[in-house]
Amino acid sequence: MKLNGKTAIVTGASAGLGEEISRQLVKAGATVYGLARREDKLDDVRHELGTACVPVSGDVRKESDIRHLVERILAETHRIDVLVNNAGFGIFKPLTRVSAREWSTLHDTNLKGVFLCSKAVIPVMQQQNEKSGFGGHIVNIASIAGLVGNPEIGVYNASKFGVRGLSESMMKEVRGDGIKVTCVFPGSIDTDFSATAGSGRSRKGMDAKDVAGSVLHVLRGPDSYLVSELTMRPLRVQ
Ligand SMILES: NC(=O)c1ccc[n+]([C@@H]2O[C@H](COP(=O)([O-])OP(=O)(O)OC[C@H]3O[C@@H](n4cnc5c(N)ncnc54)[C@H](OP(=O)(O)O)[C@@H]3O)[C@@H](O)[C@H]2O)c1
Numbered sequence: 001m002k003l004n005g006k007t008a009i010v011t012g013a014s015a016g017l018g019e020e021i022s023r024q025l026v027k028a029g030a031t032v033y034g035l036a037r038r039e040d041k042l043d044d045v046r047h048e049l050g051t052a053c054v055p056v057s058g059d060v061r062k063e064s065d066i067r068h069l070v071e072r073i074l075a076e077t078h079r080i081d082v083l084v085n086n087a088g089f090g091i092f093k094p095l096t097r098v099s100a101r102e103w104s105t106l107h108d109t110n111l112k113g114v115f116l117c118s119k120a121v122i123p124v125m126q127q128q129n130e131k132s133g134f135g136g137h138i139v140n141i142a143s144i145a146g147l148v149g150n151p152e153i154g155v156y157n158a159s160k161f162g163v164r165g166l167s168e169s170m171m172k173e174v175r176g177d178g179i180k181v182t183c184v185f186p187g188s189i190d191t192d193f194s195a196t197a198g199s200g201r202s203r204k205g206m207d208a209k210d211v212a213g214s215v216l217h218v219l220r221g222p223d224s225y226l227v228s229e230l231t232m233r234p235l236r237v238q
Contacts, residue, residue, distance in 0.1 A: 004029030016191030060113030090197030
């Protein structure tokens with residue numbers, strides 16, 4: 001897809017990978033509606049990127065926030081070409097120390113958020129496909145933790161395995177409507193993620209710029225085929 005002039009939603013645009021994907025989409029000429037909860041962080045991103053970056057205060061766990069976002073975009077730009085389901089976080093500790101509330105918060109964000117945003121955007125993309133022959137592109141940011149289970153990250157593993165299953169099902173359900181679905185499985189990225197998750201990891205991860213660059217590469221791919229999965233891992237891990 002040529003990204004110039006297109007409209008994108010990026011969830012979790014206030015920091016880390018989502019911020020970097022938003023930056024690269026704006027540089028490519030797209031208008032980005034960046035959703036996150038921290039308004040001050042979104043305002044900083046908007047200040048740097050200019051009016052092509054539209055900060056939207058909201059929570060991916062709330063269906064009403066997603067509905068308002070989609071209604072606003074349709075009123076303002078009349079189309080949604082790209083959805084990047086990026087918002088997410090980890091909880092890294094032994095399973096017996098994870099509370100039921102922590103389980104729910106994490107799964108509502110990492111997995112239900114992907115469901116809610118995709119459910120709101122797919123009908124818009126289906127209509128676009130009927131008019132122009134191409135619907136749009138949904139990118140779901142999973143993790144290597146969506147492919148491989150490991151100790152003390154089980155709750156996060158379960159959410160990202162869920163994202164993988166949801167992505168594969170969605171891809172098969174909507175590709176006939178001209179909608180691409182790509183699931184991305186990155187290894188460690190240098191963002192605030194590890195500190196939030198409580199992993200204490202000090203090993204060097206990938207640069208969010210490089211990971212975002214690969215996401216943009218997939219978004220720019222030809223309309224004739226889709227890349228359904230993309231895995232990336234840090235090099236020279238000791
Ligand atoms: N960093 C890694 O090592 C790594 C590796 C593989 C996959 N990933 C995945 O990559 C994605 C981005 O993570 P990151 O590394 O960029 O982490 P990050 O720097 O901590 O950023 C997380 C983003 O998600 C947003 N977010 C969290 N909960 C939200 C909610 N309920 N509603 C809306 N936005 C919410 C945060 O914004 P607010 O707090 O302002 O809402 C923030 O913008 C996540 O899905 C993560 O699982 C990360």
